[in-house]
Structures are given as structure tokens and as C-alpha cells.
Amino acid sequence: MLTNENMSKTVKINPSKKKENRTLSKERVNISVPQNVDDLFWCFYIILNGEHSYAIDNSFKKEKEFKIECIEKLRKIKSELKAFKLRLNEIENELLNEKKITIKTLVALCLLYKINILYVWNRKYIEIINNPDETINIILNENMEHKISYDTNITKVNYYRENYWFIENVSKPLKGITNYTHSELLTIANKLDIIDMNNKKTKKEIYEKILEKI
Template sequence: MQQSQHKTNQIDYNHVLDNLQDYMLTSKLITMATKNTTNNNPQERSKLLEKNNNTVVVEPILIPKSREIPIPEPNSEKPPSPKQDNKTLDLYYPKQKDSLFWCYFIIKNGFSKYEYPGTTTFVFEKEEKFKSVELLRQYKQDLKTHKIKNIKEHVEDELINKERIGMKTFIALCVASKLNVLFIHKRKCFDLVSNLDLHAKTHIVVCEDNLKCAHKYGVEIEIDEKKAAYYRDNYFNWESVDKPLKAMGSYKSEELSNLCGKIGIDITKSQRTKKEMYELLIINM
């Protein structure tokens, strides 16, 4: 009796296994399931197939492209420079309050030193200005040669007591540092040659009118000698820092007419006398 019951249970159990064949994860079922999921651009995955010797091997399995998970590409763009917003073409505008002093610092020491952490702090700026005063005192004779007067009353006072320096102090610092500079304001230029070395380059500093402060200053990072030559030939040249024009008697009418043209004063609509042209030049200085 027990043998007969055991045989019946074994038959029923085998029958259950046969019914579950369609739902078991066999190699045959996997092959049938993945047969219709291939496409022209497959991506490899792996599946496990059990061999007769019970060893497991890895074989590629193809999945449709629609199921692929996109892998984001690394960002190849370089991060923007923190000072990029202050650049316009080749000009760089220092964002510090005394931007003209920092134009001088960049010309003298290089842009990389200006960007060095801690360089543009208030304490460092004051230290550099005190050093600049000592430098000016060492080159008093050179300052006299370039007709820069009232050094102590004007130049040193600006460096020590004022928030900003002006053109005169900037030119004085460039003289003491043996720097060749072309200072541009509107259609006027001051050409400073304090280094007679033939290989010495000319640095260009541009002064622009600004509503927030008296002026906005920028320095050209890339030196362009052709541009410097254009300024010299087409812009009005200052005679000196303190006195842009010579006395009226030193000019002929034709010379004054040419100067008016360089500075952008239109005198073609009406005939101007020598005195009128000279006064127009003074007003536009």
C-alpha cells in the first residue's frame, strides 16, 4: 500500500515539474525570449548559461537600443576665468577701486602676479603704495627730466592719503619704474618713453568716462605696437602732464586746425579764428 502511494505521488510531482517548464529560467527559454529583441545597434550584456558540466560561462546578450541607458559625456568646456567679465577684447579693467594703480601694478609685475591670491587686498595695496613713494624719491632727477612737478604735494599725497591716483601719479610711477606707456583718453594720448632700450615694449592704458566714478581704466594685456603707432599718428599728443598745450603763440593756424581734427572737433562748418580754435582745444582737454 505504501509503495503504491509513493509511486502515485512521484508521478504527480513529475507532472507538476512538466507543467512548470514554460515558467522556469532555462537556456532554451532565455534564447527564445531574447531572439526578438535584437536590432542593428545592439549593446552587450551578459547572461549565465549552465552547461552540462555545471560550469558557468559568460556570453553576450543583445538588448534593443530603446532600452539603452545613455551615459553622460564629460564636460570638455574649460571653466570661465573669474575675471572674464572684466575683459573687453584685449583690455582688462581691474575691478578694484583704484583701478589705475592696479593697471600700473599689472604692467610692472605681470598679470599672473596680480591674479595671485591675496595680492589685491587693502593691506597689500597700501604696502605697495608706500613702497612706490620710496621708489619715487630715488628717481627725483628722472621725474624732473620728464617735467613732473610737485611730487611731494601731489603725487606722494595721492599715494598715501587718497583712494585713487590720477594720471600724473600714474605717469610718475611709470617714469620711476622705467616703463614705456601710451596713456589714452578719448582721442588724446600721452606718449611716455622712459626706457630707451630698443626692445622695450610700449604698454597701453585707456581711460574711459564712467558714471559711477570719475574714470574707468583698462590695460591692454597683449601689446600691439601697430595699434600704438596708430594712436601716435592720429590722436592728439599731450605736451606734458601738467600742461597739455603750449602757449597759443607757439602754434600756427594750420597746426591748431590739425589738432582740432585729431581730437574730433569739427571746424569745417564755419571759419574759426586762431583764438577760437585754441579755446576749443582747451575746453576739450
């Protein structure tokens, strides 16, 4: 788990918002999909400000204004970004010039607004925990489509932690082969659901299969 204290990397749904934003009817659909070009950004924005904040008619203008505002604020937490191996100039470029933000910018925004997020994709996850006492928000990347999961109970969170591979460094998910034992590589392969992995495989064979998967 990533926290500001131990630099473990964890991501979660808006802890700073009032609880009413997260109180949902049992009949409600579990997933919310923002219909927008930068869907990852809008998942974050809705987590931060609530669903009422998303309006199709002026979403582009709102998106640009908010991103520019974030650039100014991010410059004040440059040291925090550096601790997570994030480069301010790359984050600024994404917010200002790119059509879509990446996981790196998502992490930066979570640090800026002190939001907890669990981001899940392809049997991998990153976790940004800024406030251990608050809800962990979950964003799912399914076939390159980002969704907000409203199933945020601790059982669901622990399921991802136990069965998916935790990514410590977004920029470099897999370290060099010498940094892992045979057993550790086998565990990663199993969490990535790589078939035909067993103790008979060499470290190199397992490592190469993991590289192919990610």
C-alpha cells in the same frame, strides 16, 4: 615720443618683465579691467608684476604696502621727476593719501620702474618710453574706467600716434595761443575730433574750441 634721452613723454606696458607675462592666447579677451577703487594703479601693478599678482582678497593691503614702498624709491629719482615737471610732494601725497592716482603718478611710477606706457583717453595720449627695445604697454581710459589693452602691436601704437593728440606736459596740456601756428591748432582740433574746423576759422576760434574740449 618721450624717452629718458629726449624728454619726449611716452608710456608703455612692463618692459622689465619676462615675455611670458605678455604671451596671450589668441582666444583671450583683449581688455583686462581690475575691479578696484584705484583701477589706474592696478593697471600699472598688473603690467609690472603680471595678472597673477592681483588677488581680490588682499588687494587693499598689497596696494598700501606697494605705494609706501614707491614713495621711498621715488625720493631717489627726484631729478628725473623734475625733468618731467613732476613734483615729488604731489606724487607722495597721491600715493599716501588719495584714493586714486592720477596720470602724473602713473608717469612717475613708469620712470621709477622703467616701464613703457601709452596712456589713451578722449582722443589724447601720453607716451613714456624708458626702453625702446621693449613692448609698449597700453592703458585705456574709457568713460573714467581704466583698462589694459592686450592689442599692443606697433600698428595699434602708430594708430594712436597718428590720429590722437600727443600731450607733452600732463600738468599743462595746451600752451598759450602764441606758441601755435594756425595749421598746428587745426591739426590738434582734427585729432580731438572737433567738428566744423576748417581754414576759415581764426586761430582764436580754434584755440577756444580746443580749450572747451580738453
